[in-house]
Amino acid sequence: MISIENISKWYGDFRVLSNCTTSVRKGEVVVVCGPSGSGKSTLIKCVNGLEPVQEGKITVDGDEVTAKRANLTALRSRIGMVFQHFELYPHMSVLENLCLAQEKVLGRGRKEAVVRAEKLLTRVGMEDHAKKYPSQLSGGQQQRIAIARSLAMDPIAMLFDEPTSALDPEMIKEVLDVMIELAQEGMTMMVVTHEMGFARKVADRVIFMDEGAIVEDRPTNDFFDNPESERAEDFLSKILGH
Amino acid sequence: MADFDFNVIWSSLPFLWQGLQLSLWLTFLSIIGGIVLGTLLALARLSGILPLSLIAATYVNLIRSVPLILVIFWFYFLVPLVLGRPIGSFYSALIAFVLFEAAYYSEIMRAGIQSVKRGQIHAGQSTGLNYWQIQRYVVLPQAFRNMIPILVTQGIILFQDTSLVFVVSLRDFMTASSIVARTEGRLVEMYLFAAVVYFVICFSGSMLVRSLKSRMST
Ligand SMILES: Nc1ncnc2c1ncn2[C@@H]1O[C@H](COP(=O)(O)OP(=O)(O)O)[C@@H](O)[C@H]1O
Ligand SMILES: [Mg+2]
Numbered sequence: 356m357i358s359i360e361n362i363s364k365w366y367g368d369f370r371v372l373s374n375c376t377t378s379v380r381k382g383e384v385v386v387v388c389g390p391s392g393s394g395k396s397t398l399i400k401c402v403n404g405l406e407p408v409q410e411g412k413i414t415v416d417g418d419e420v421t422a423k424r425a426n427l428t429a430l431r432s433r434i435g436m437v438f439q440h441f442e443l444y445p446h447m448s449v450l451e452n453l454c455l456a457q458e459k460v461l462g463r464g465r466k467e468a469v470v471r472a473e474k475l476l477t478r479v480g481m482e483d484h485a486k487k488y489p490s491q492l493s494g495g496q497q498q499r500i501a502i503a504r505s506l507a508m509d510p511i512a513m514l515f516d517e518p519t520s521a522l523d524p525e526m527i528k529e530v531l532d533v534m535i536e537l538a539q540e541g542m543t544m545m546v547v548t549h550e551m552g553f554a555r556k557v558a559d560r561v562i563f564m565d566e567g568a569i570v571e572d573r574p575t576n577d578f579f580d581n582p583e584s585e586r587a588e589d590f591l592s593k594i595l596g597h
Numbered sequence: 598m599a600d601f602d603f604n605v606i607w608s609s610l611p612f613l614w615q616g617l618q619l620s621l622w623l624t625f626l627s628i629i630g631g632i633v634l635g636t637l638l639a640l641a642r643l644s645g646i647l648p649l650s651l652i653a654a655t656y657v658n659l660i661r662s663v664p665l666i667l668v669i670f671w672f673y674f675l676v677p678l679v680l681g682r683p684i685g686s687f688y689s690a691l692i693a694f695v696l697f698e699a700a701y702y703s704e705i706m707r708a709g710i711q712s713v714k715r716g717q718i719h720a721g722q723s724t725g726l727n728y729w730q731i732q733r734y735v736v737l738p739q740a741f742r743n744m745i746p747i748l749v750t751q752g753i754i755l756f757q758d759t760s761l762v763f764v765v766s767l768r769d770f771m772t773a774s775s776i777v778a779r780t781e782g783r784l785v786e787m788y789l790f791a792a793v794v795y796f797v798i799c800f801s802g803s804m805l806v807r808s809l810k811s812r813m814s815t
Contacts (some may be wrong), residue, residue: 369759400719403722403723405719405723425723428722428725428727429725429727430725431722431723431725432724432725433725434723435723436717436719436720436723437726438719438720440716442714442716442717442720443720444717444718444720444734444735444739445739446738446739446742455724455726455734456721456724456725456726459726459730459734460724460725460730496616501720504724505723508724508725514723
């Protein structure tokens with residue numbers, strides 16, 4: 356579904372990504388972890404073309420994202436993305452947040468968009484908040500809405516960039532529960548997160564990044580039980596709190 | 598004090614009111630036109646399309662380095678030459694104000710657009726919205742809302758500047774006051790009254806700005 360072949364990216368002289376290669380099959384859940392600044396966000400932003408790459412090739416469902424003439428807007432509309440800071444539109448109600456792209460990008464009529472939005476709000480447990488504005492909601496609620504906004508586009512894959520790291524501890528679970536459900540329903544997902552419980556529970560593979568490179572890319576249990584590199588071992592012991 | 602005669606104000610109120618209406622109407626139309634054109638200039642400037650941003654930047658810098666009164670004069674004489682027929686002082690003044698104020702409003706809107714977080718644009722992009730849809734539905738509404746206090750402040754300055762239209766013999770509030778002052782020989786009273794009217798209007802504007810600011814910061 357998602358194939359990343361040998362991509363490299365620079366910010367000026369600084370090499371953020373070096374020769375990253377990996378892939379995500381249909382229905383697979385892949386967790387990306389690694390120290391801060393290792394290039395995790397940059398990597399997943401490249402997948403839907405939010406960031407350009409200088410070398411390498413990325414394809415999603417057969418369409419090349421990195422092609423010169425790629426139709427990025429069409430491509431992006433098929434890949435959902437959830438951000439660390441939610442990024443709901445503050446000047447629109449929850450319902451408007453969910454309807455905007457459905458109407459403007461997919462060309463759905465108002466009625467159809469609202470029906471779809473309400474269905475997804477129910478799914479993330481936010482059906483009573485359609486008329487509210489983002490600022491009236493807690494972080495956990497906002498992130499669930501953001502997930503619903505992405506799902507409203509009927510994406511073929513979902514990208515998550517540290518969806519719970521801006522949340523108060525007591526709200527992390529409500530967001531993870533939505534993501535776990537999504538994973539179990541067979542959504543293709545690429546998730547940057549440090550929630551190792553989530554990784555163990557639903558991830559098929561774990562990618563460990565350091566200094567812009569993919570250091571490990573292994574089945575979840577292998578990664579946790581015997582990490583190959585010292586850097587991954589270090590990272591795990593820090594994050595699991597020993 | 599005994600010499601003061603404020604009756605003159607009372608008896609010329611309808612005449613002064615006409616002048617004030619012209620000032621307010623000109624201010625209102627210029628603010629609308631200035632914001633619309635200014636927003637387009639700001640978008641052009643930030644478009645990343647070199648010729649567009651260059652033209653917009655040149656325009657803004659050029660306009661901002663000439664005095665308003667000159668622009669008003671220009672259009673009074675220039676527009677009839679271009680169109681081949683006179684369009685009247687009001688419309689030529691209006692065009693001058695819109696073109697002039699747009700340069701200032703474009704700088705305000707540019708700051709407003711840049712104040713919108715990058716993540717908001719990413720959110721729009723990730724749902725497949727195109728550049729113009731993101732500007733229209735995501736960026737501009739937030740930019741505009743963030744900049745309302747400054748836009749109103751600029752509107753107050755604009756209102757004061759409308760007094761310059763006397764140079765193309767338009768009868769705005771200031772001009773009307775001068776006419777009454779001179780024909781009735783009541784300079785002190787009339788100019789005092791004019792000052793009070795300007796103060797009340799501009800001060801209310803400032804209070805509005807202040808309350809908008811405090812409401813936005815909560
Ligand atoms: N727009 C940018 N310009 C320059 N450097 C950047 C930019 N975005 C990210 N970086 C740098 O690239 C590196 C990787 O960033 P990022 O992908 O956000 O890391 P992570 O998500 O793993 O914390 C960091 O060192 C960061 O400072
Ligand atoms: Mg990051």
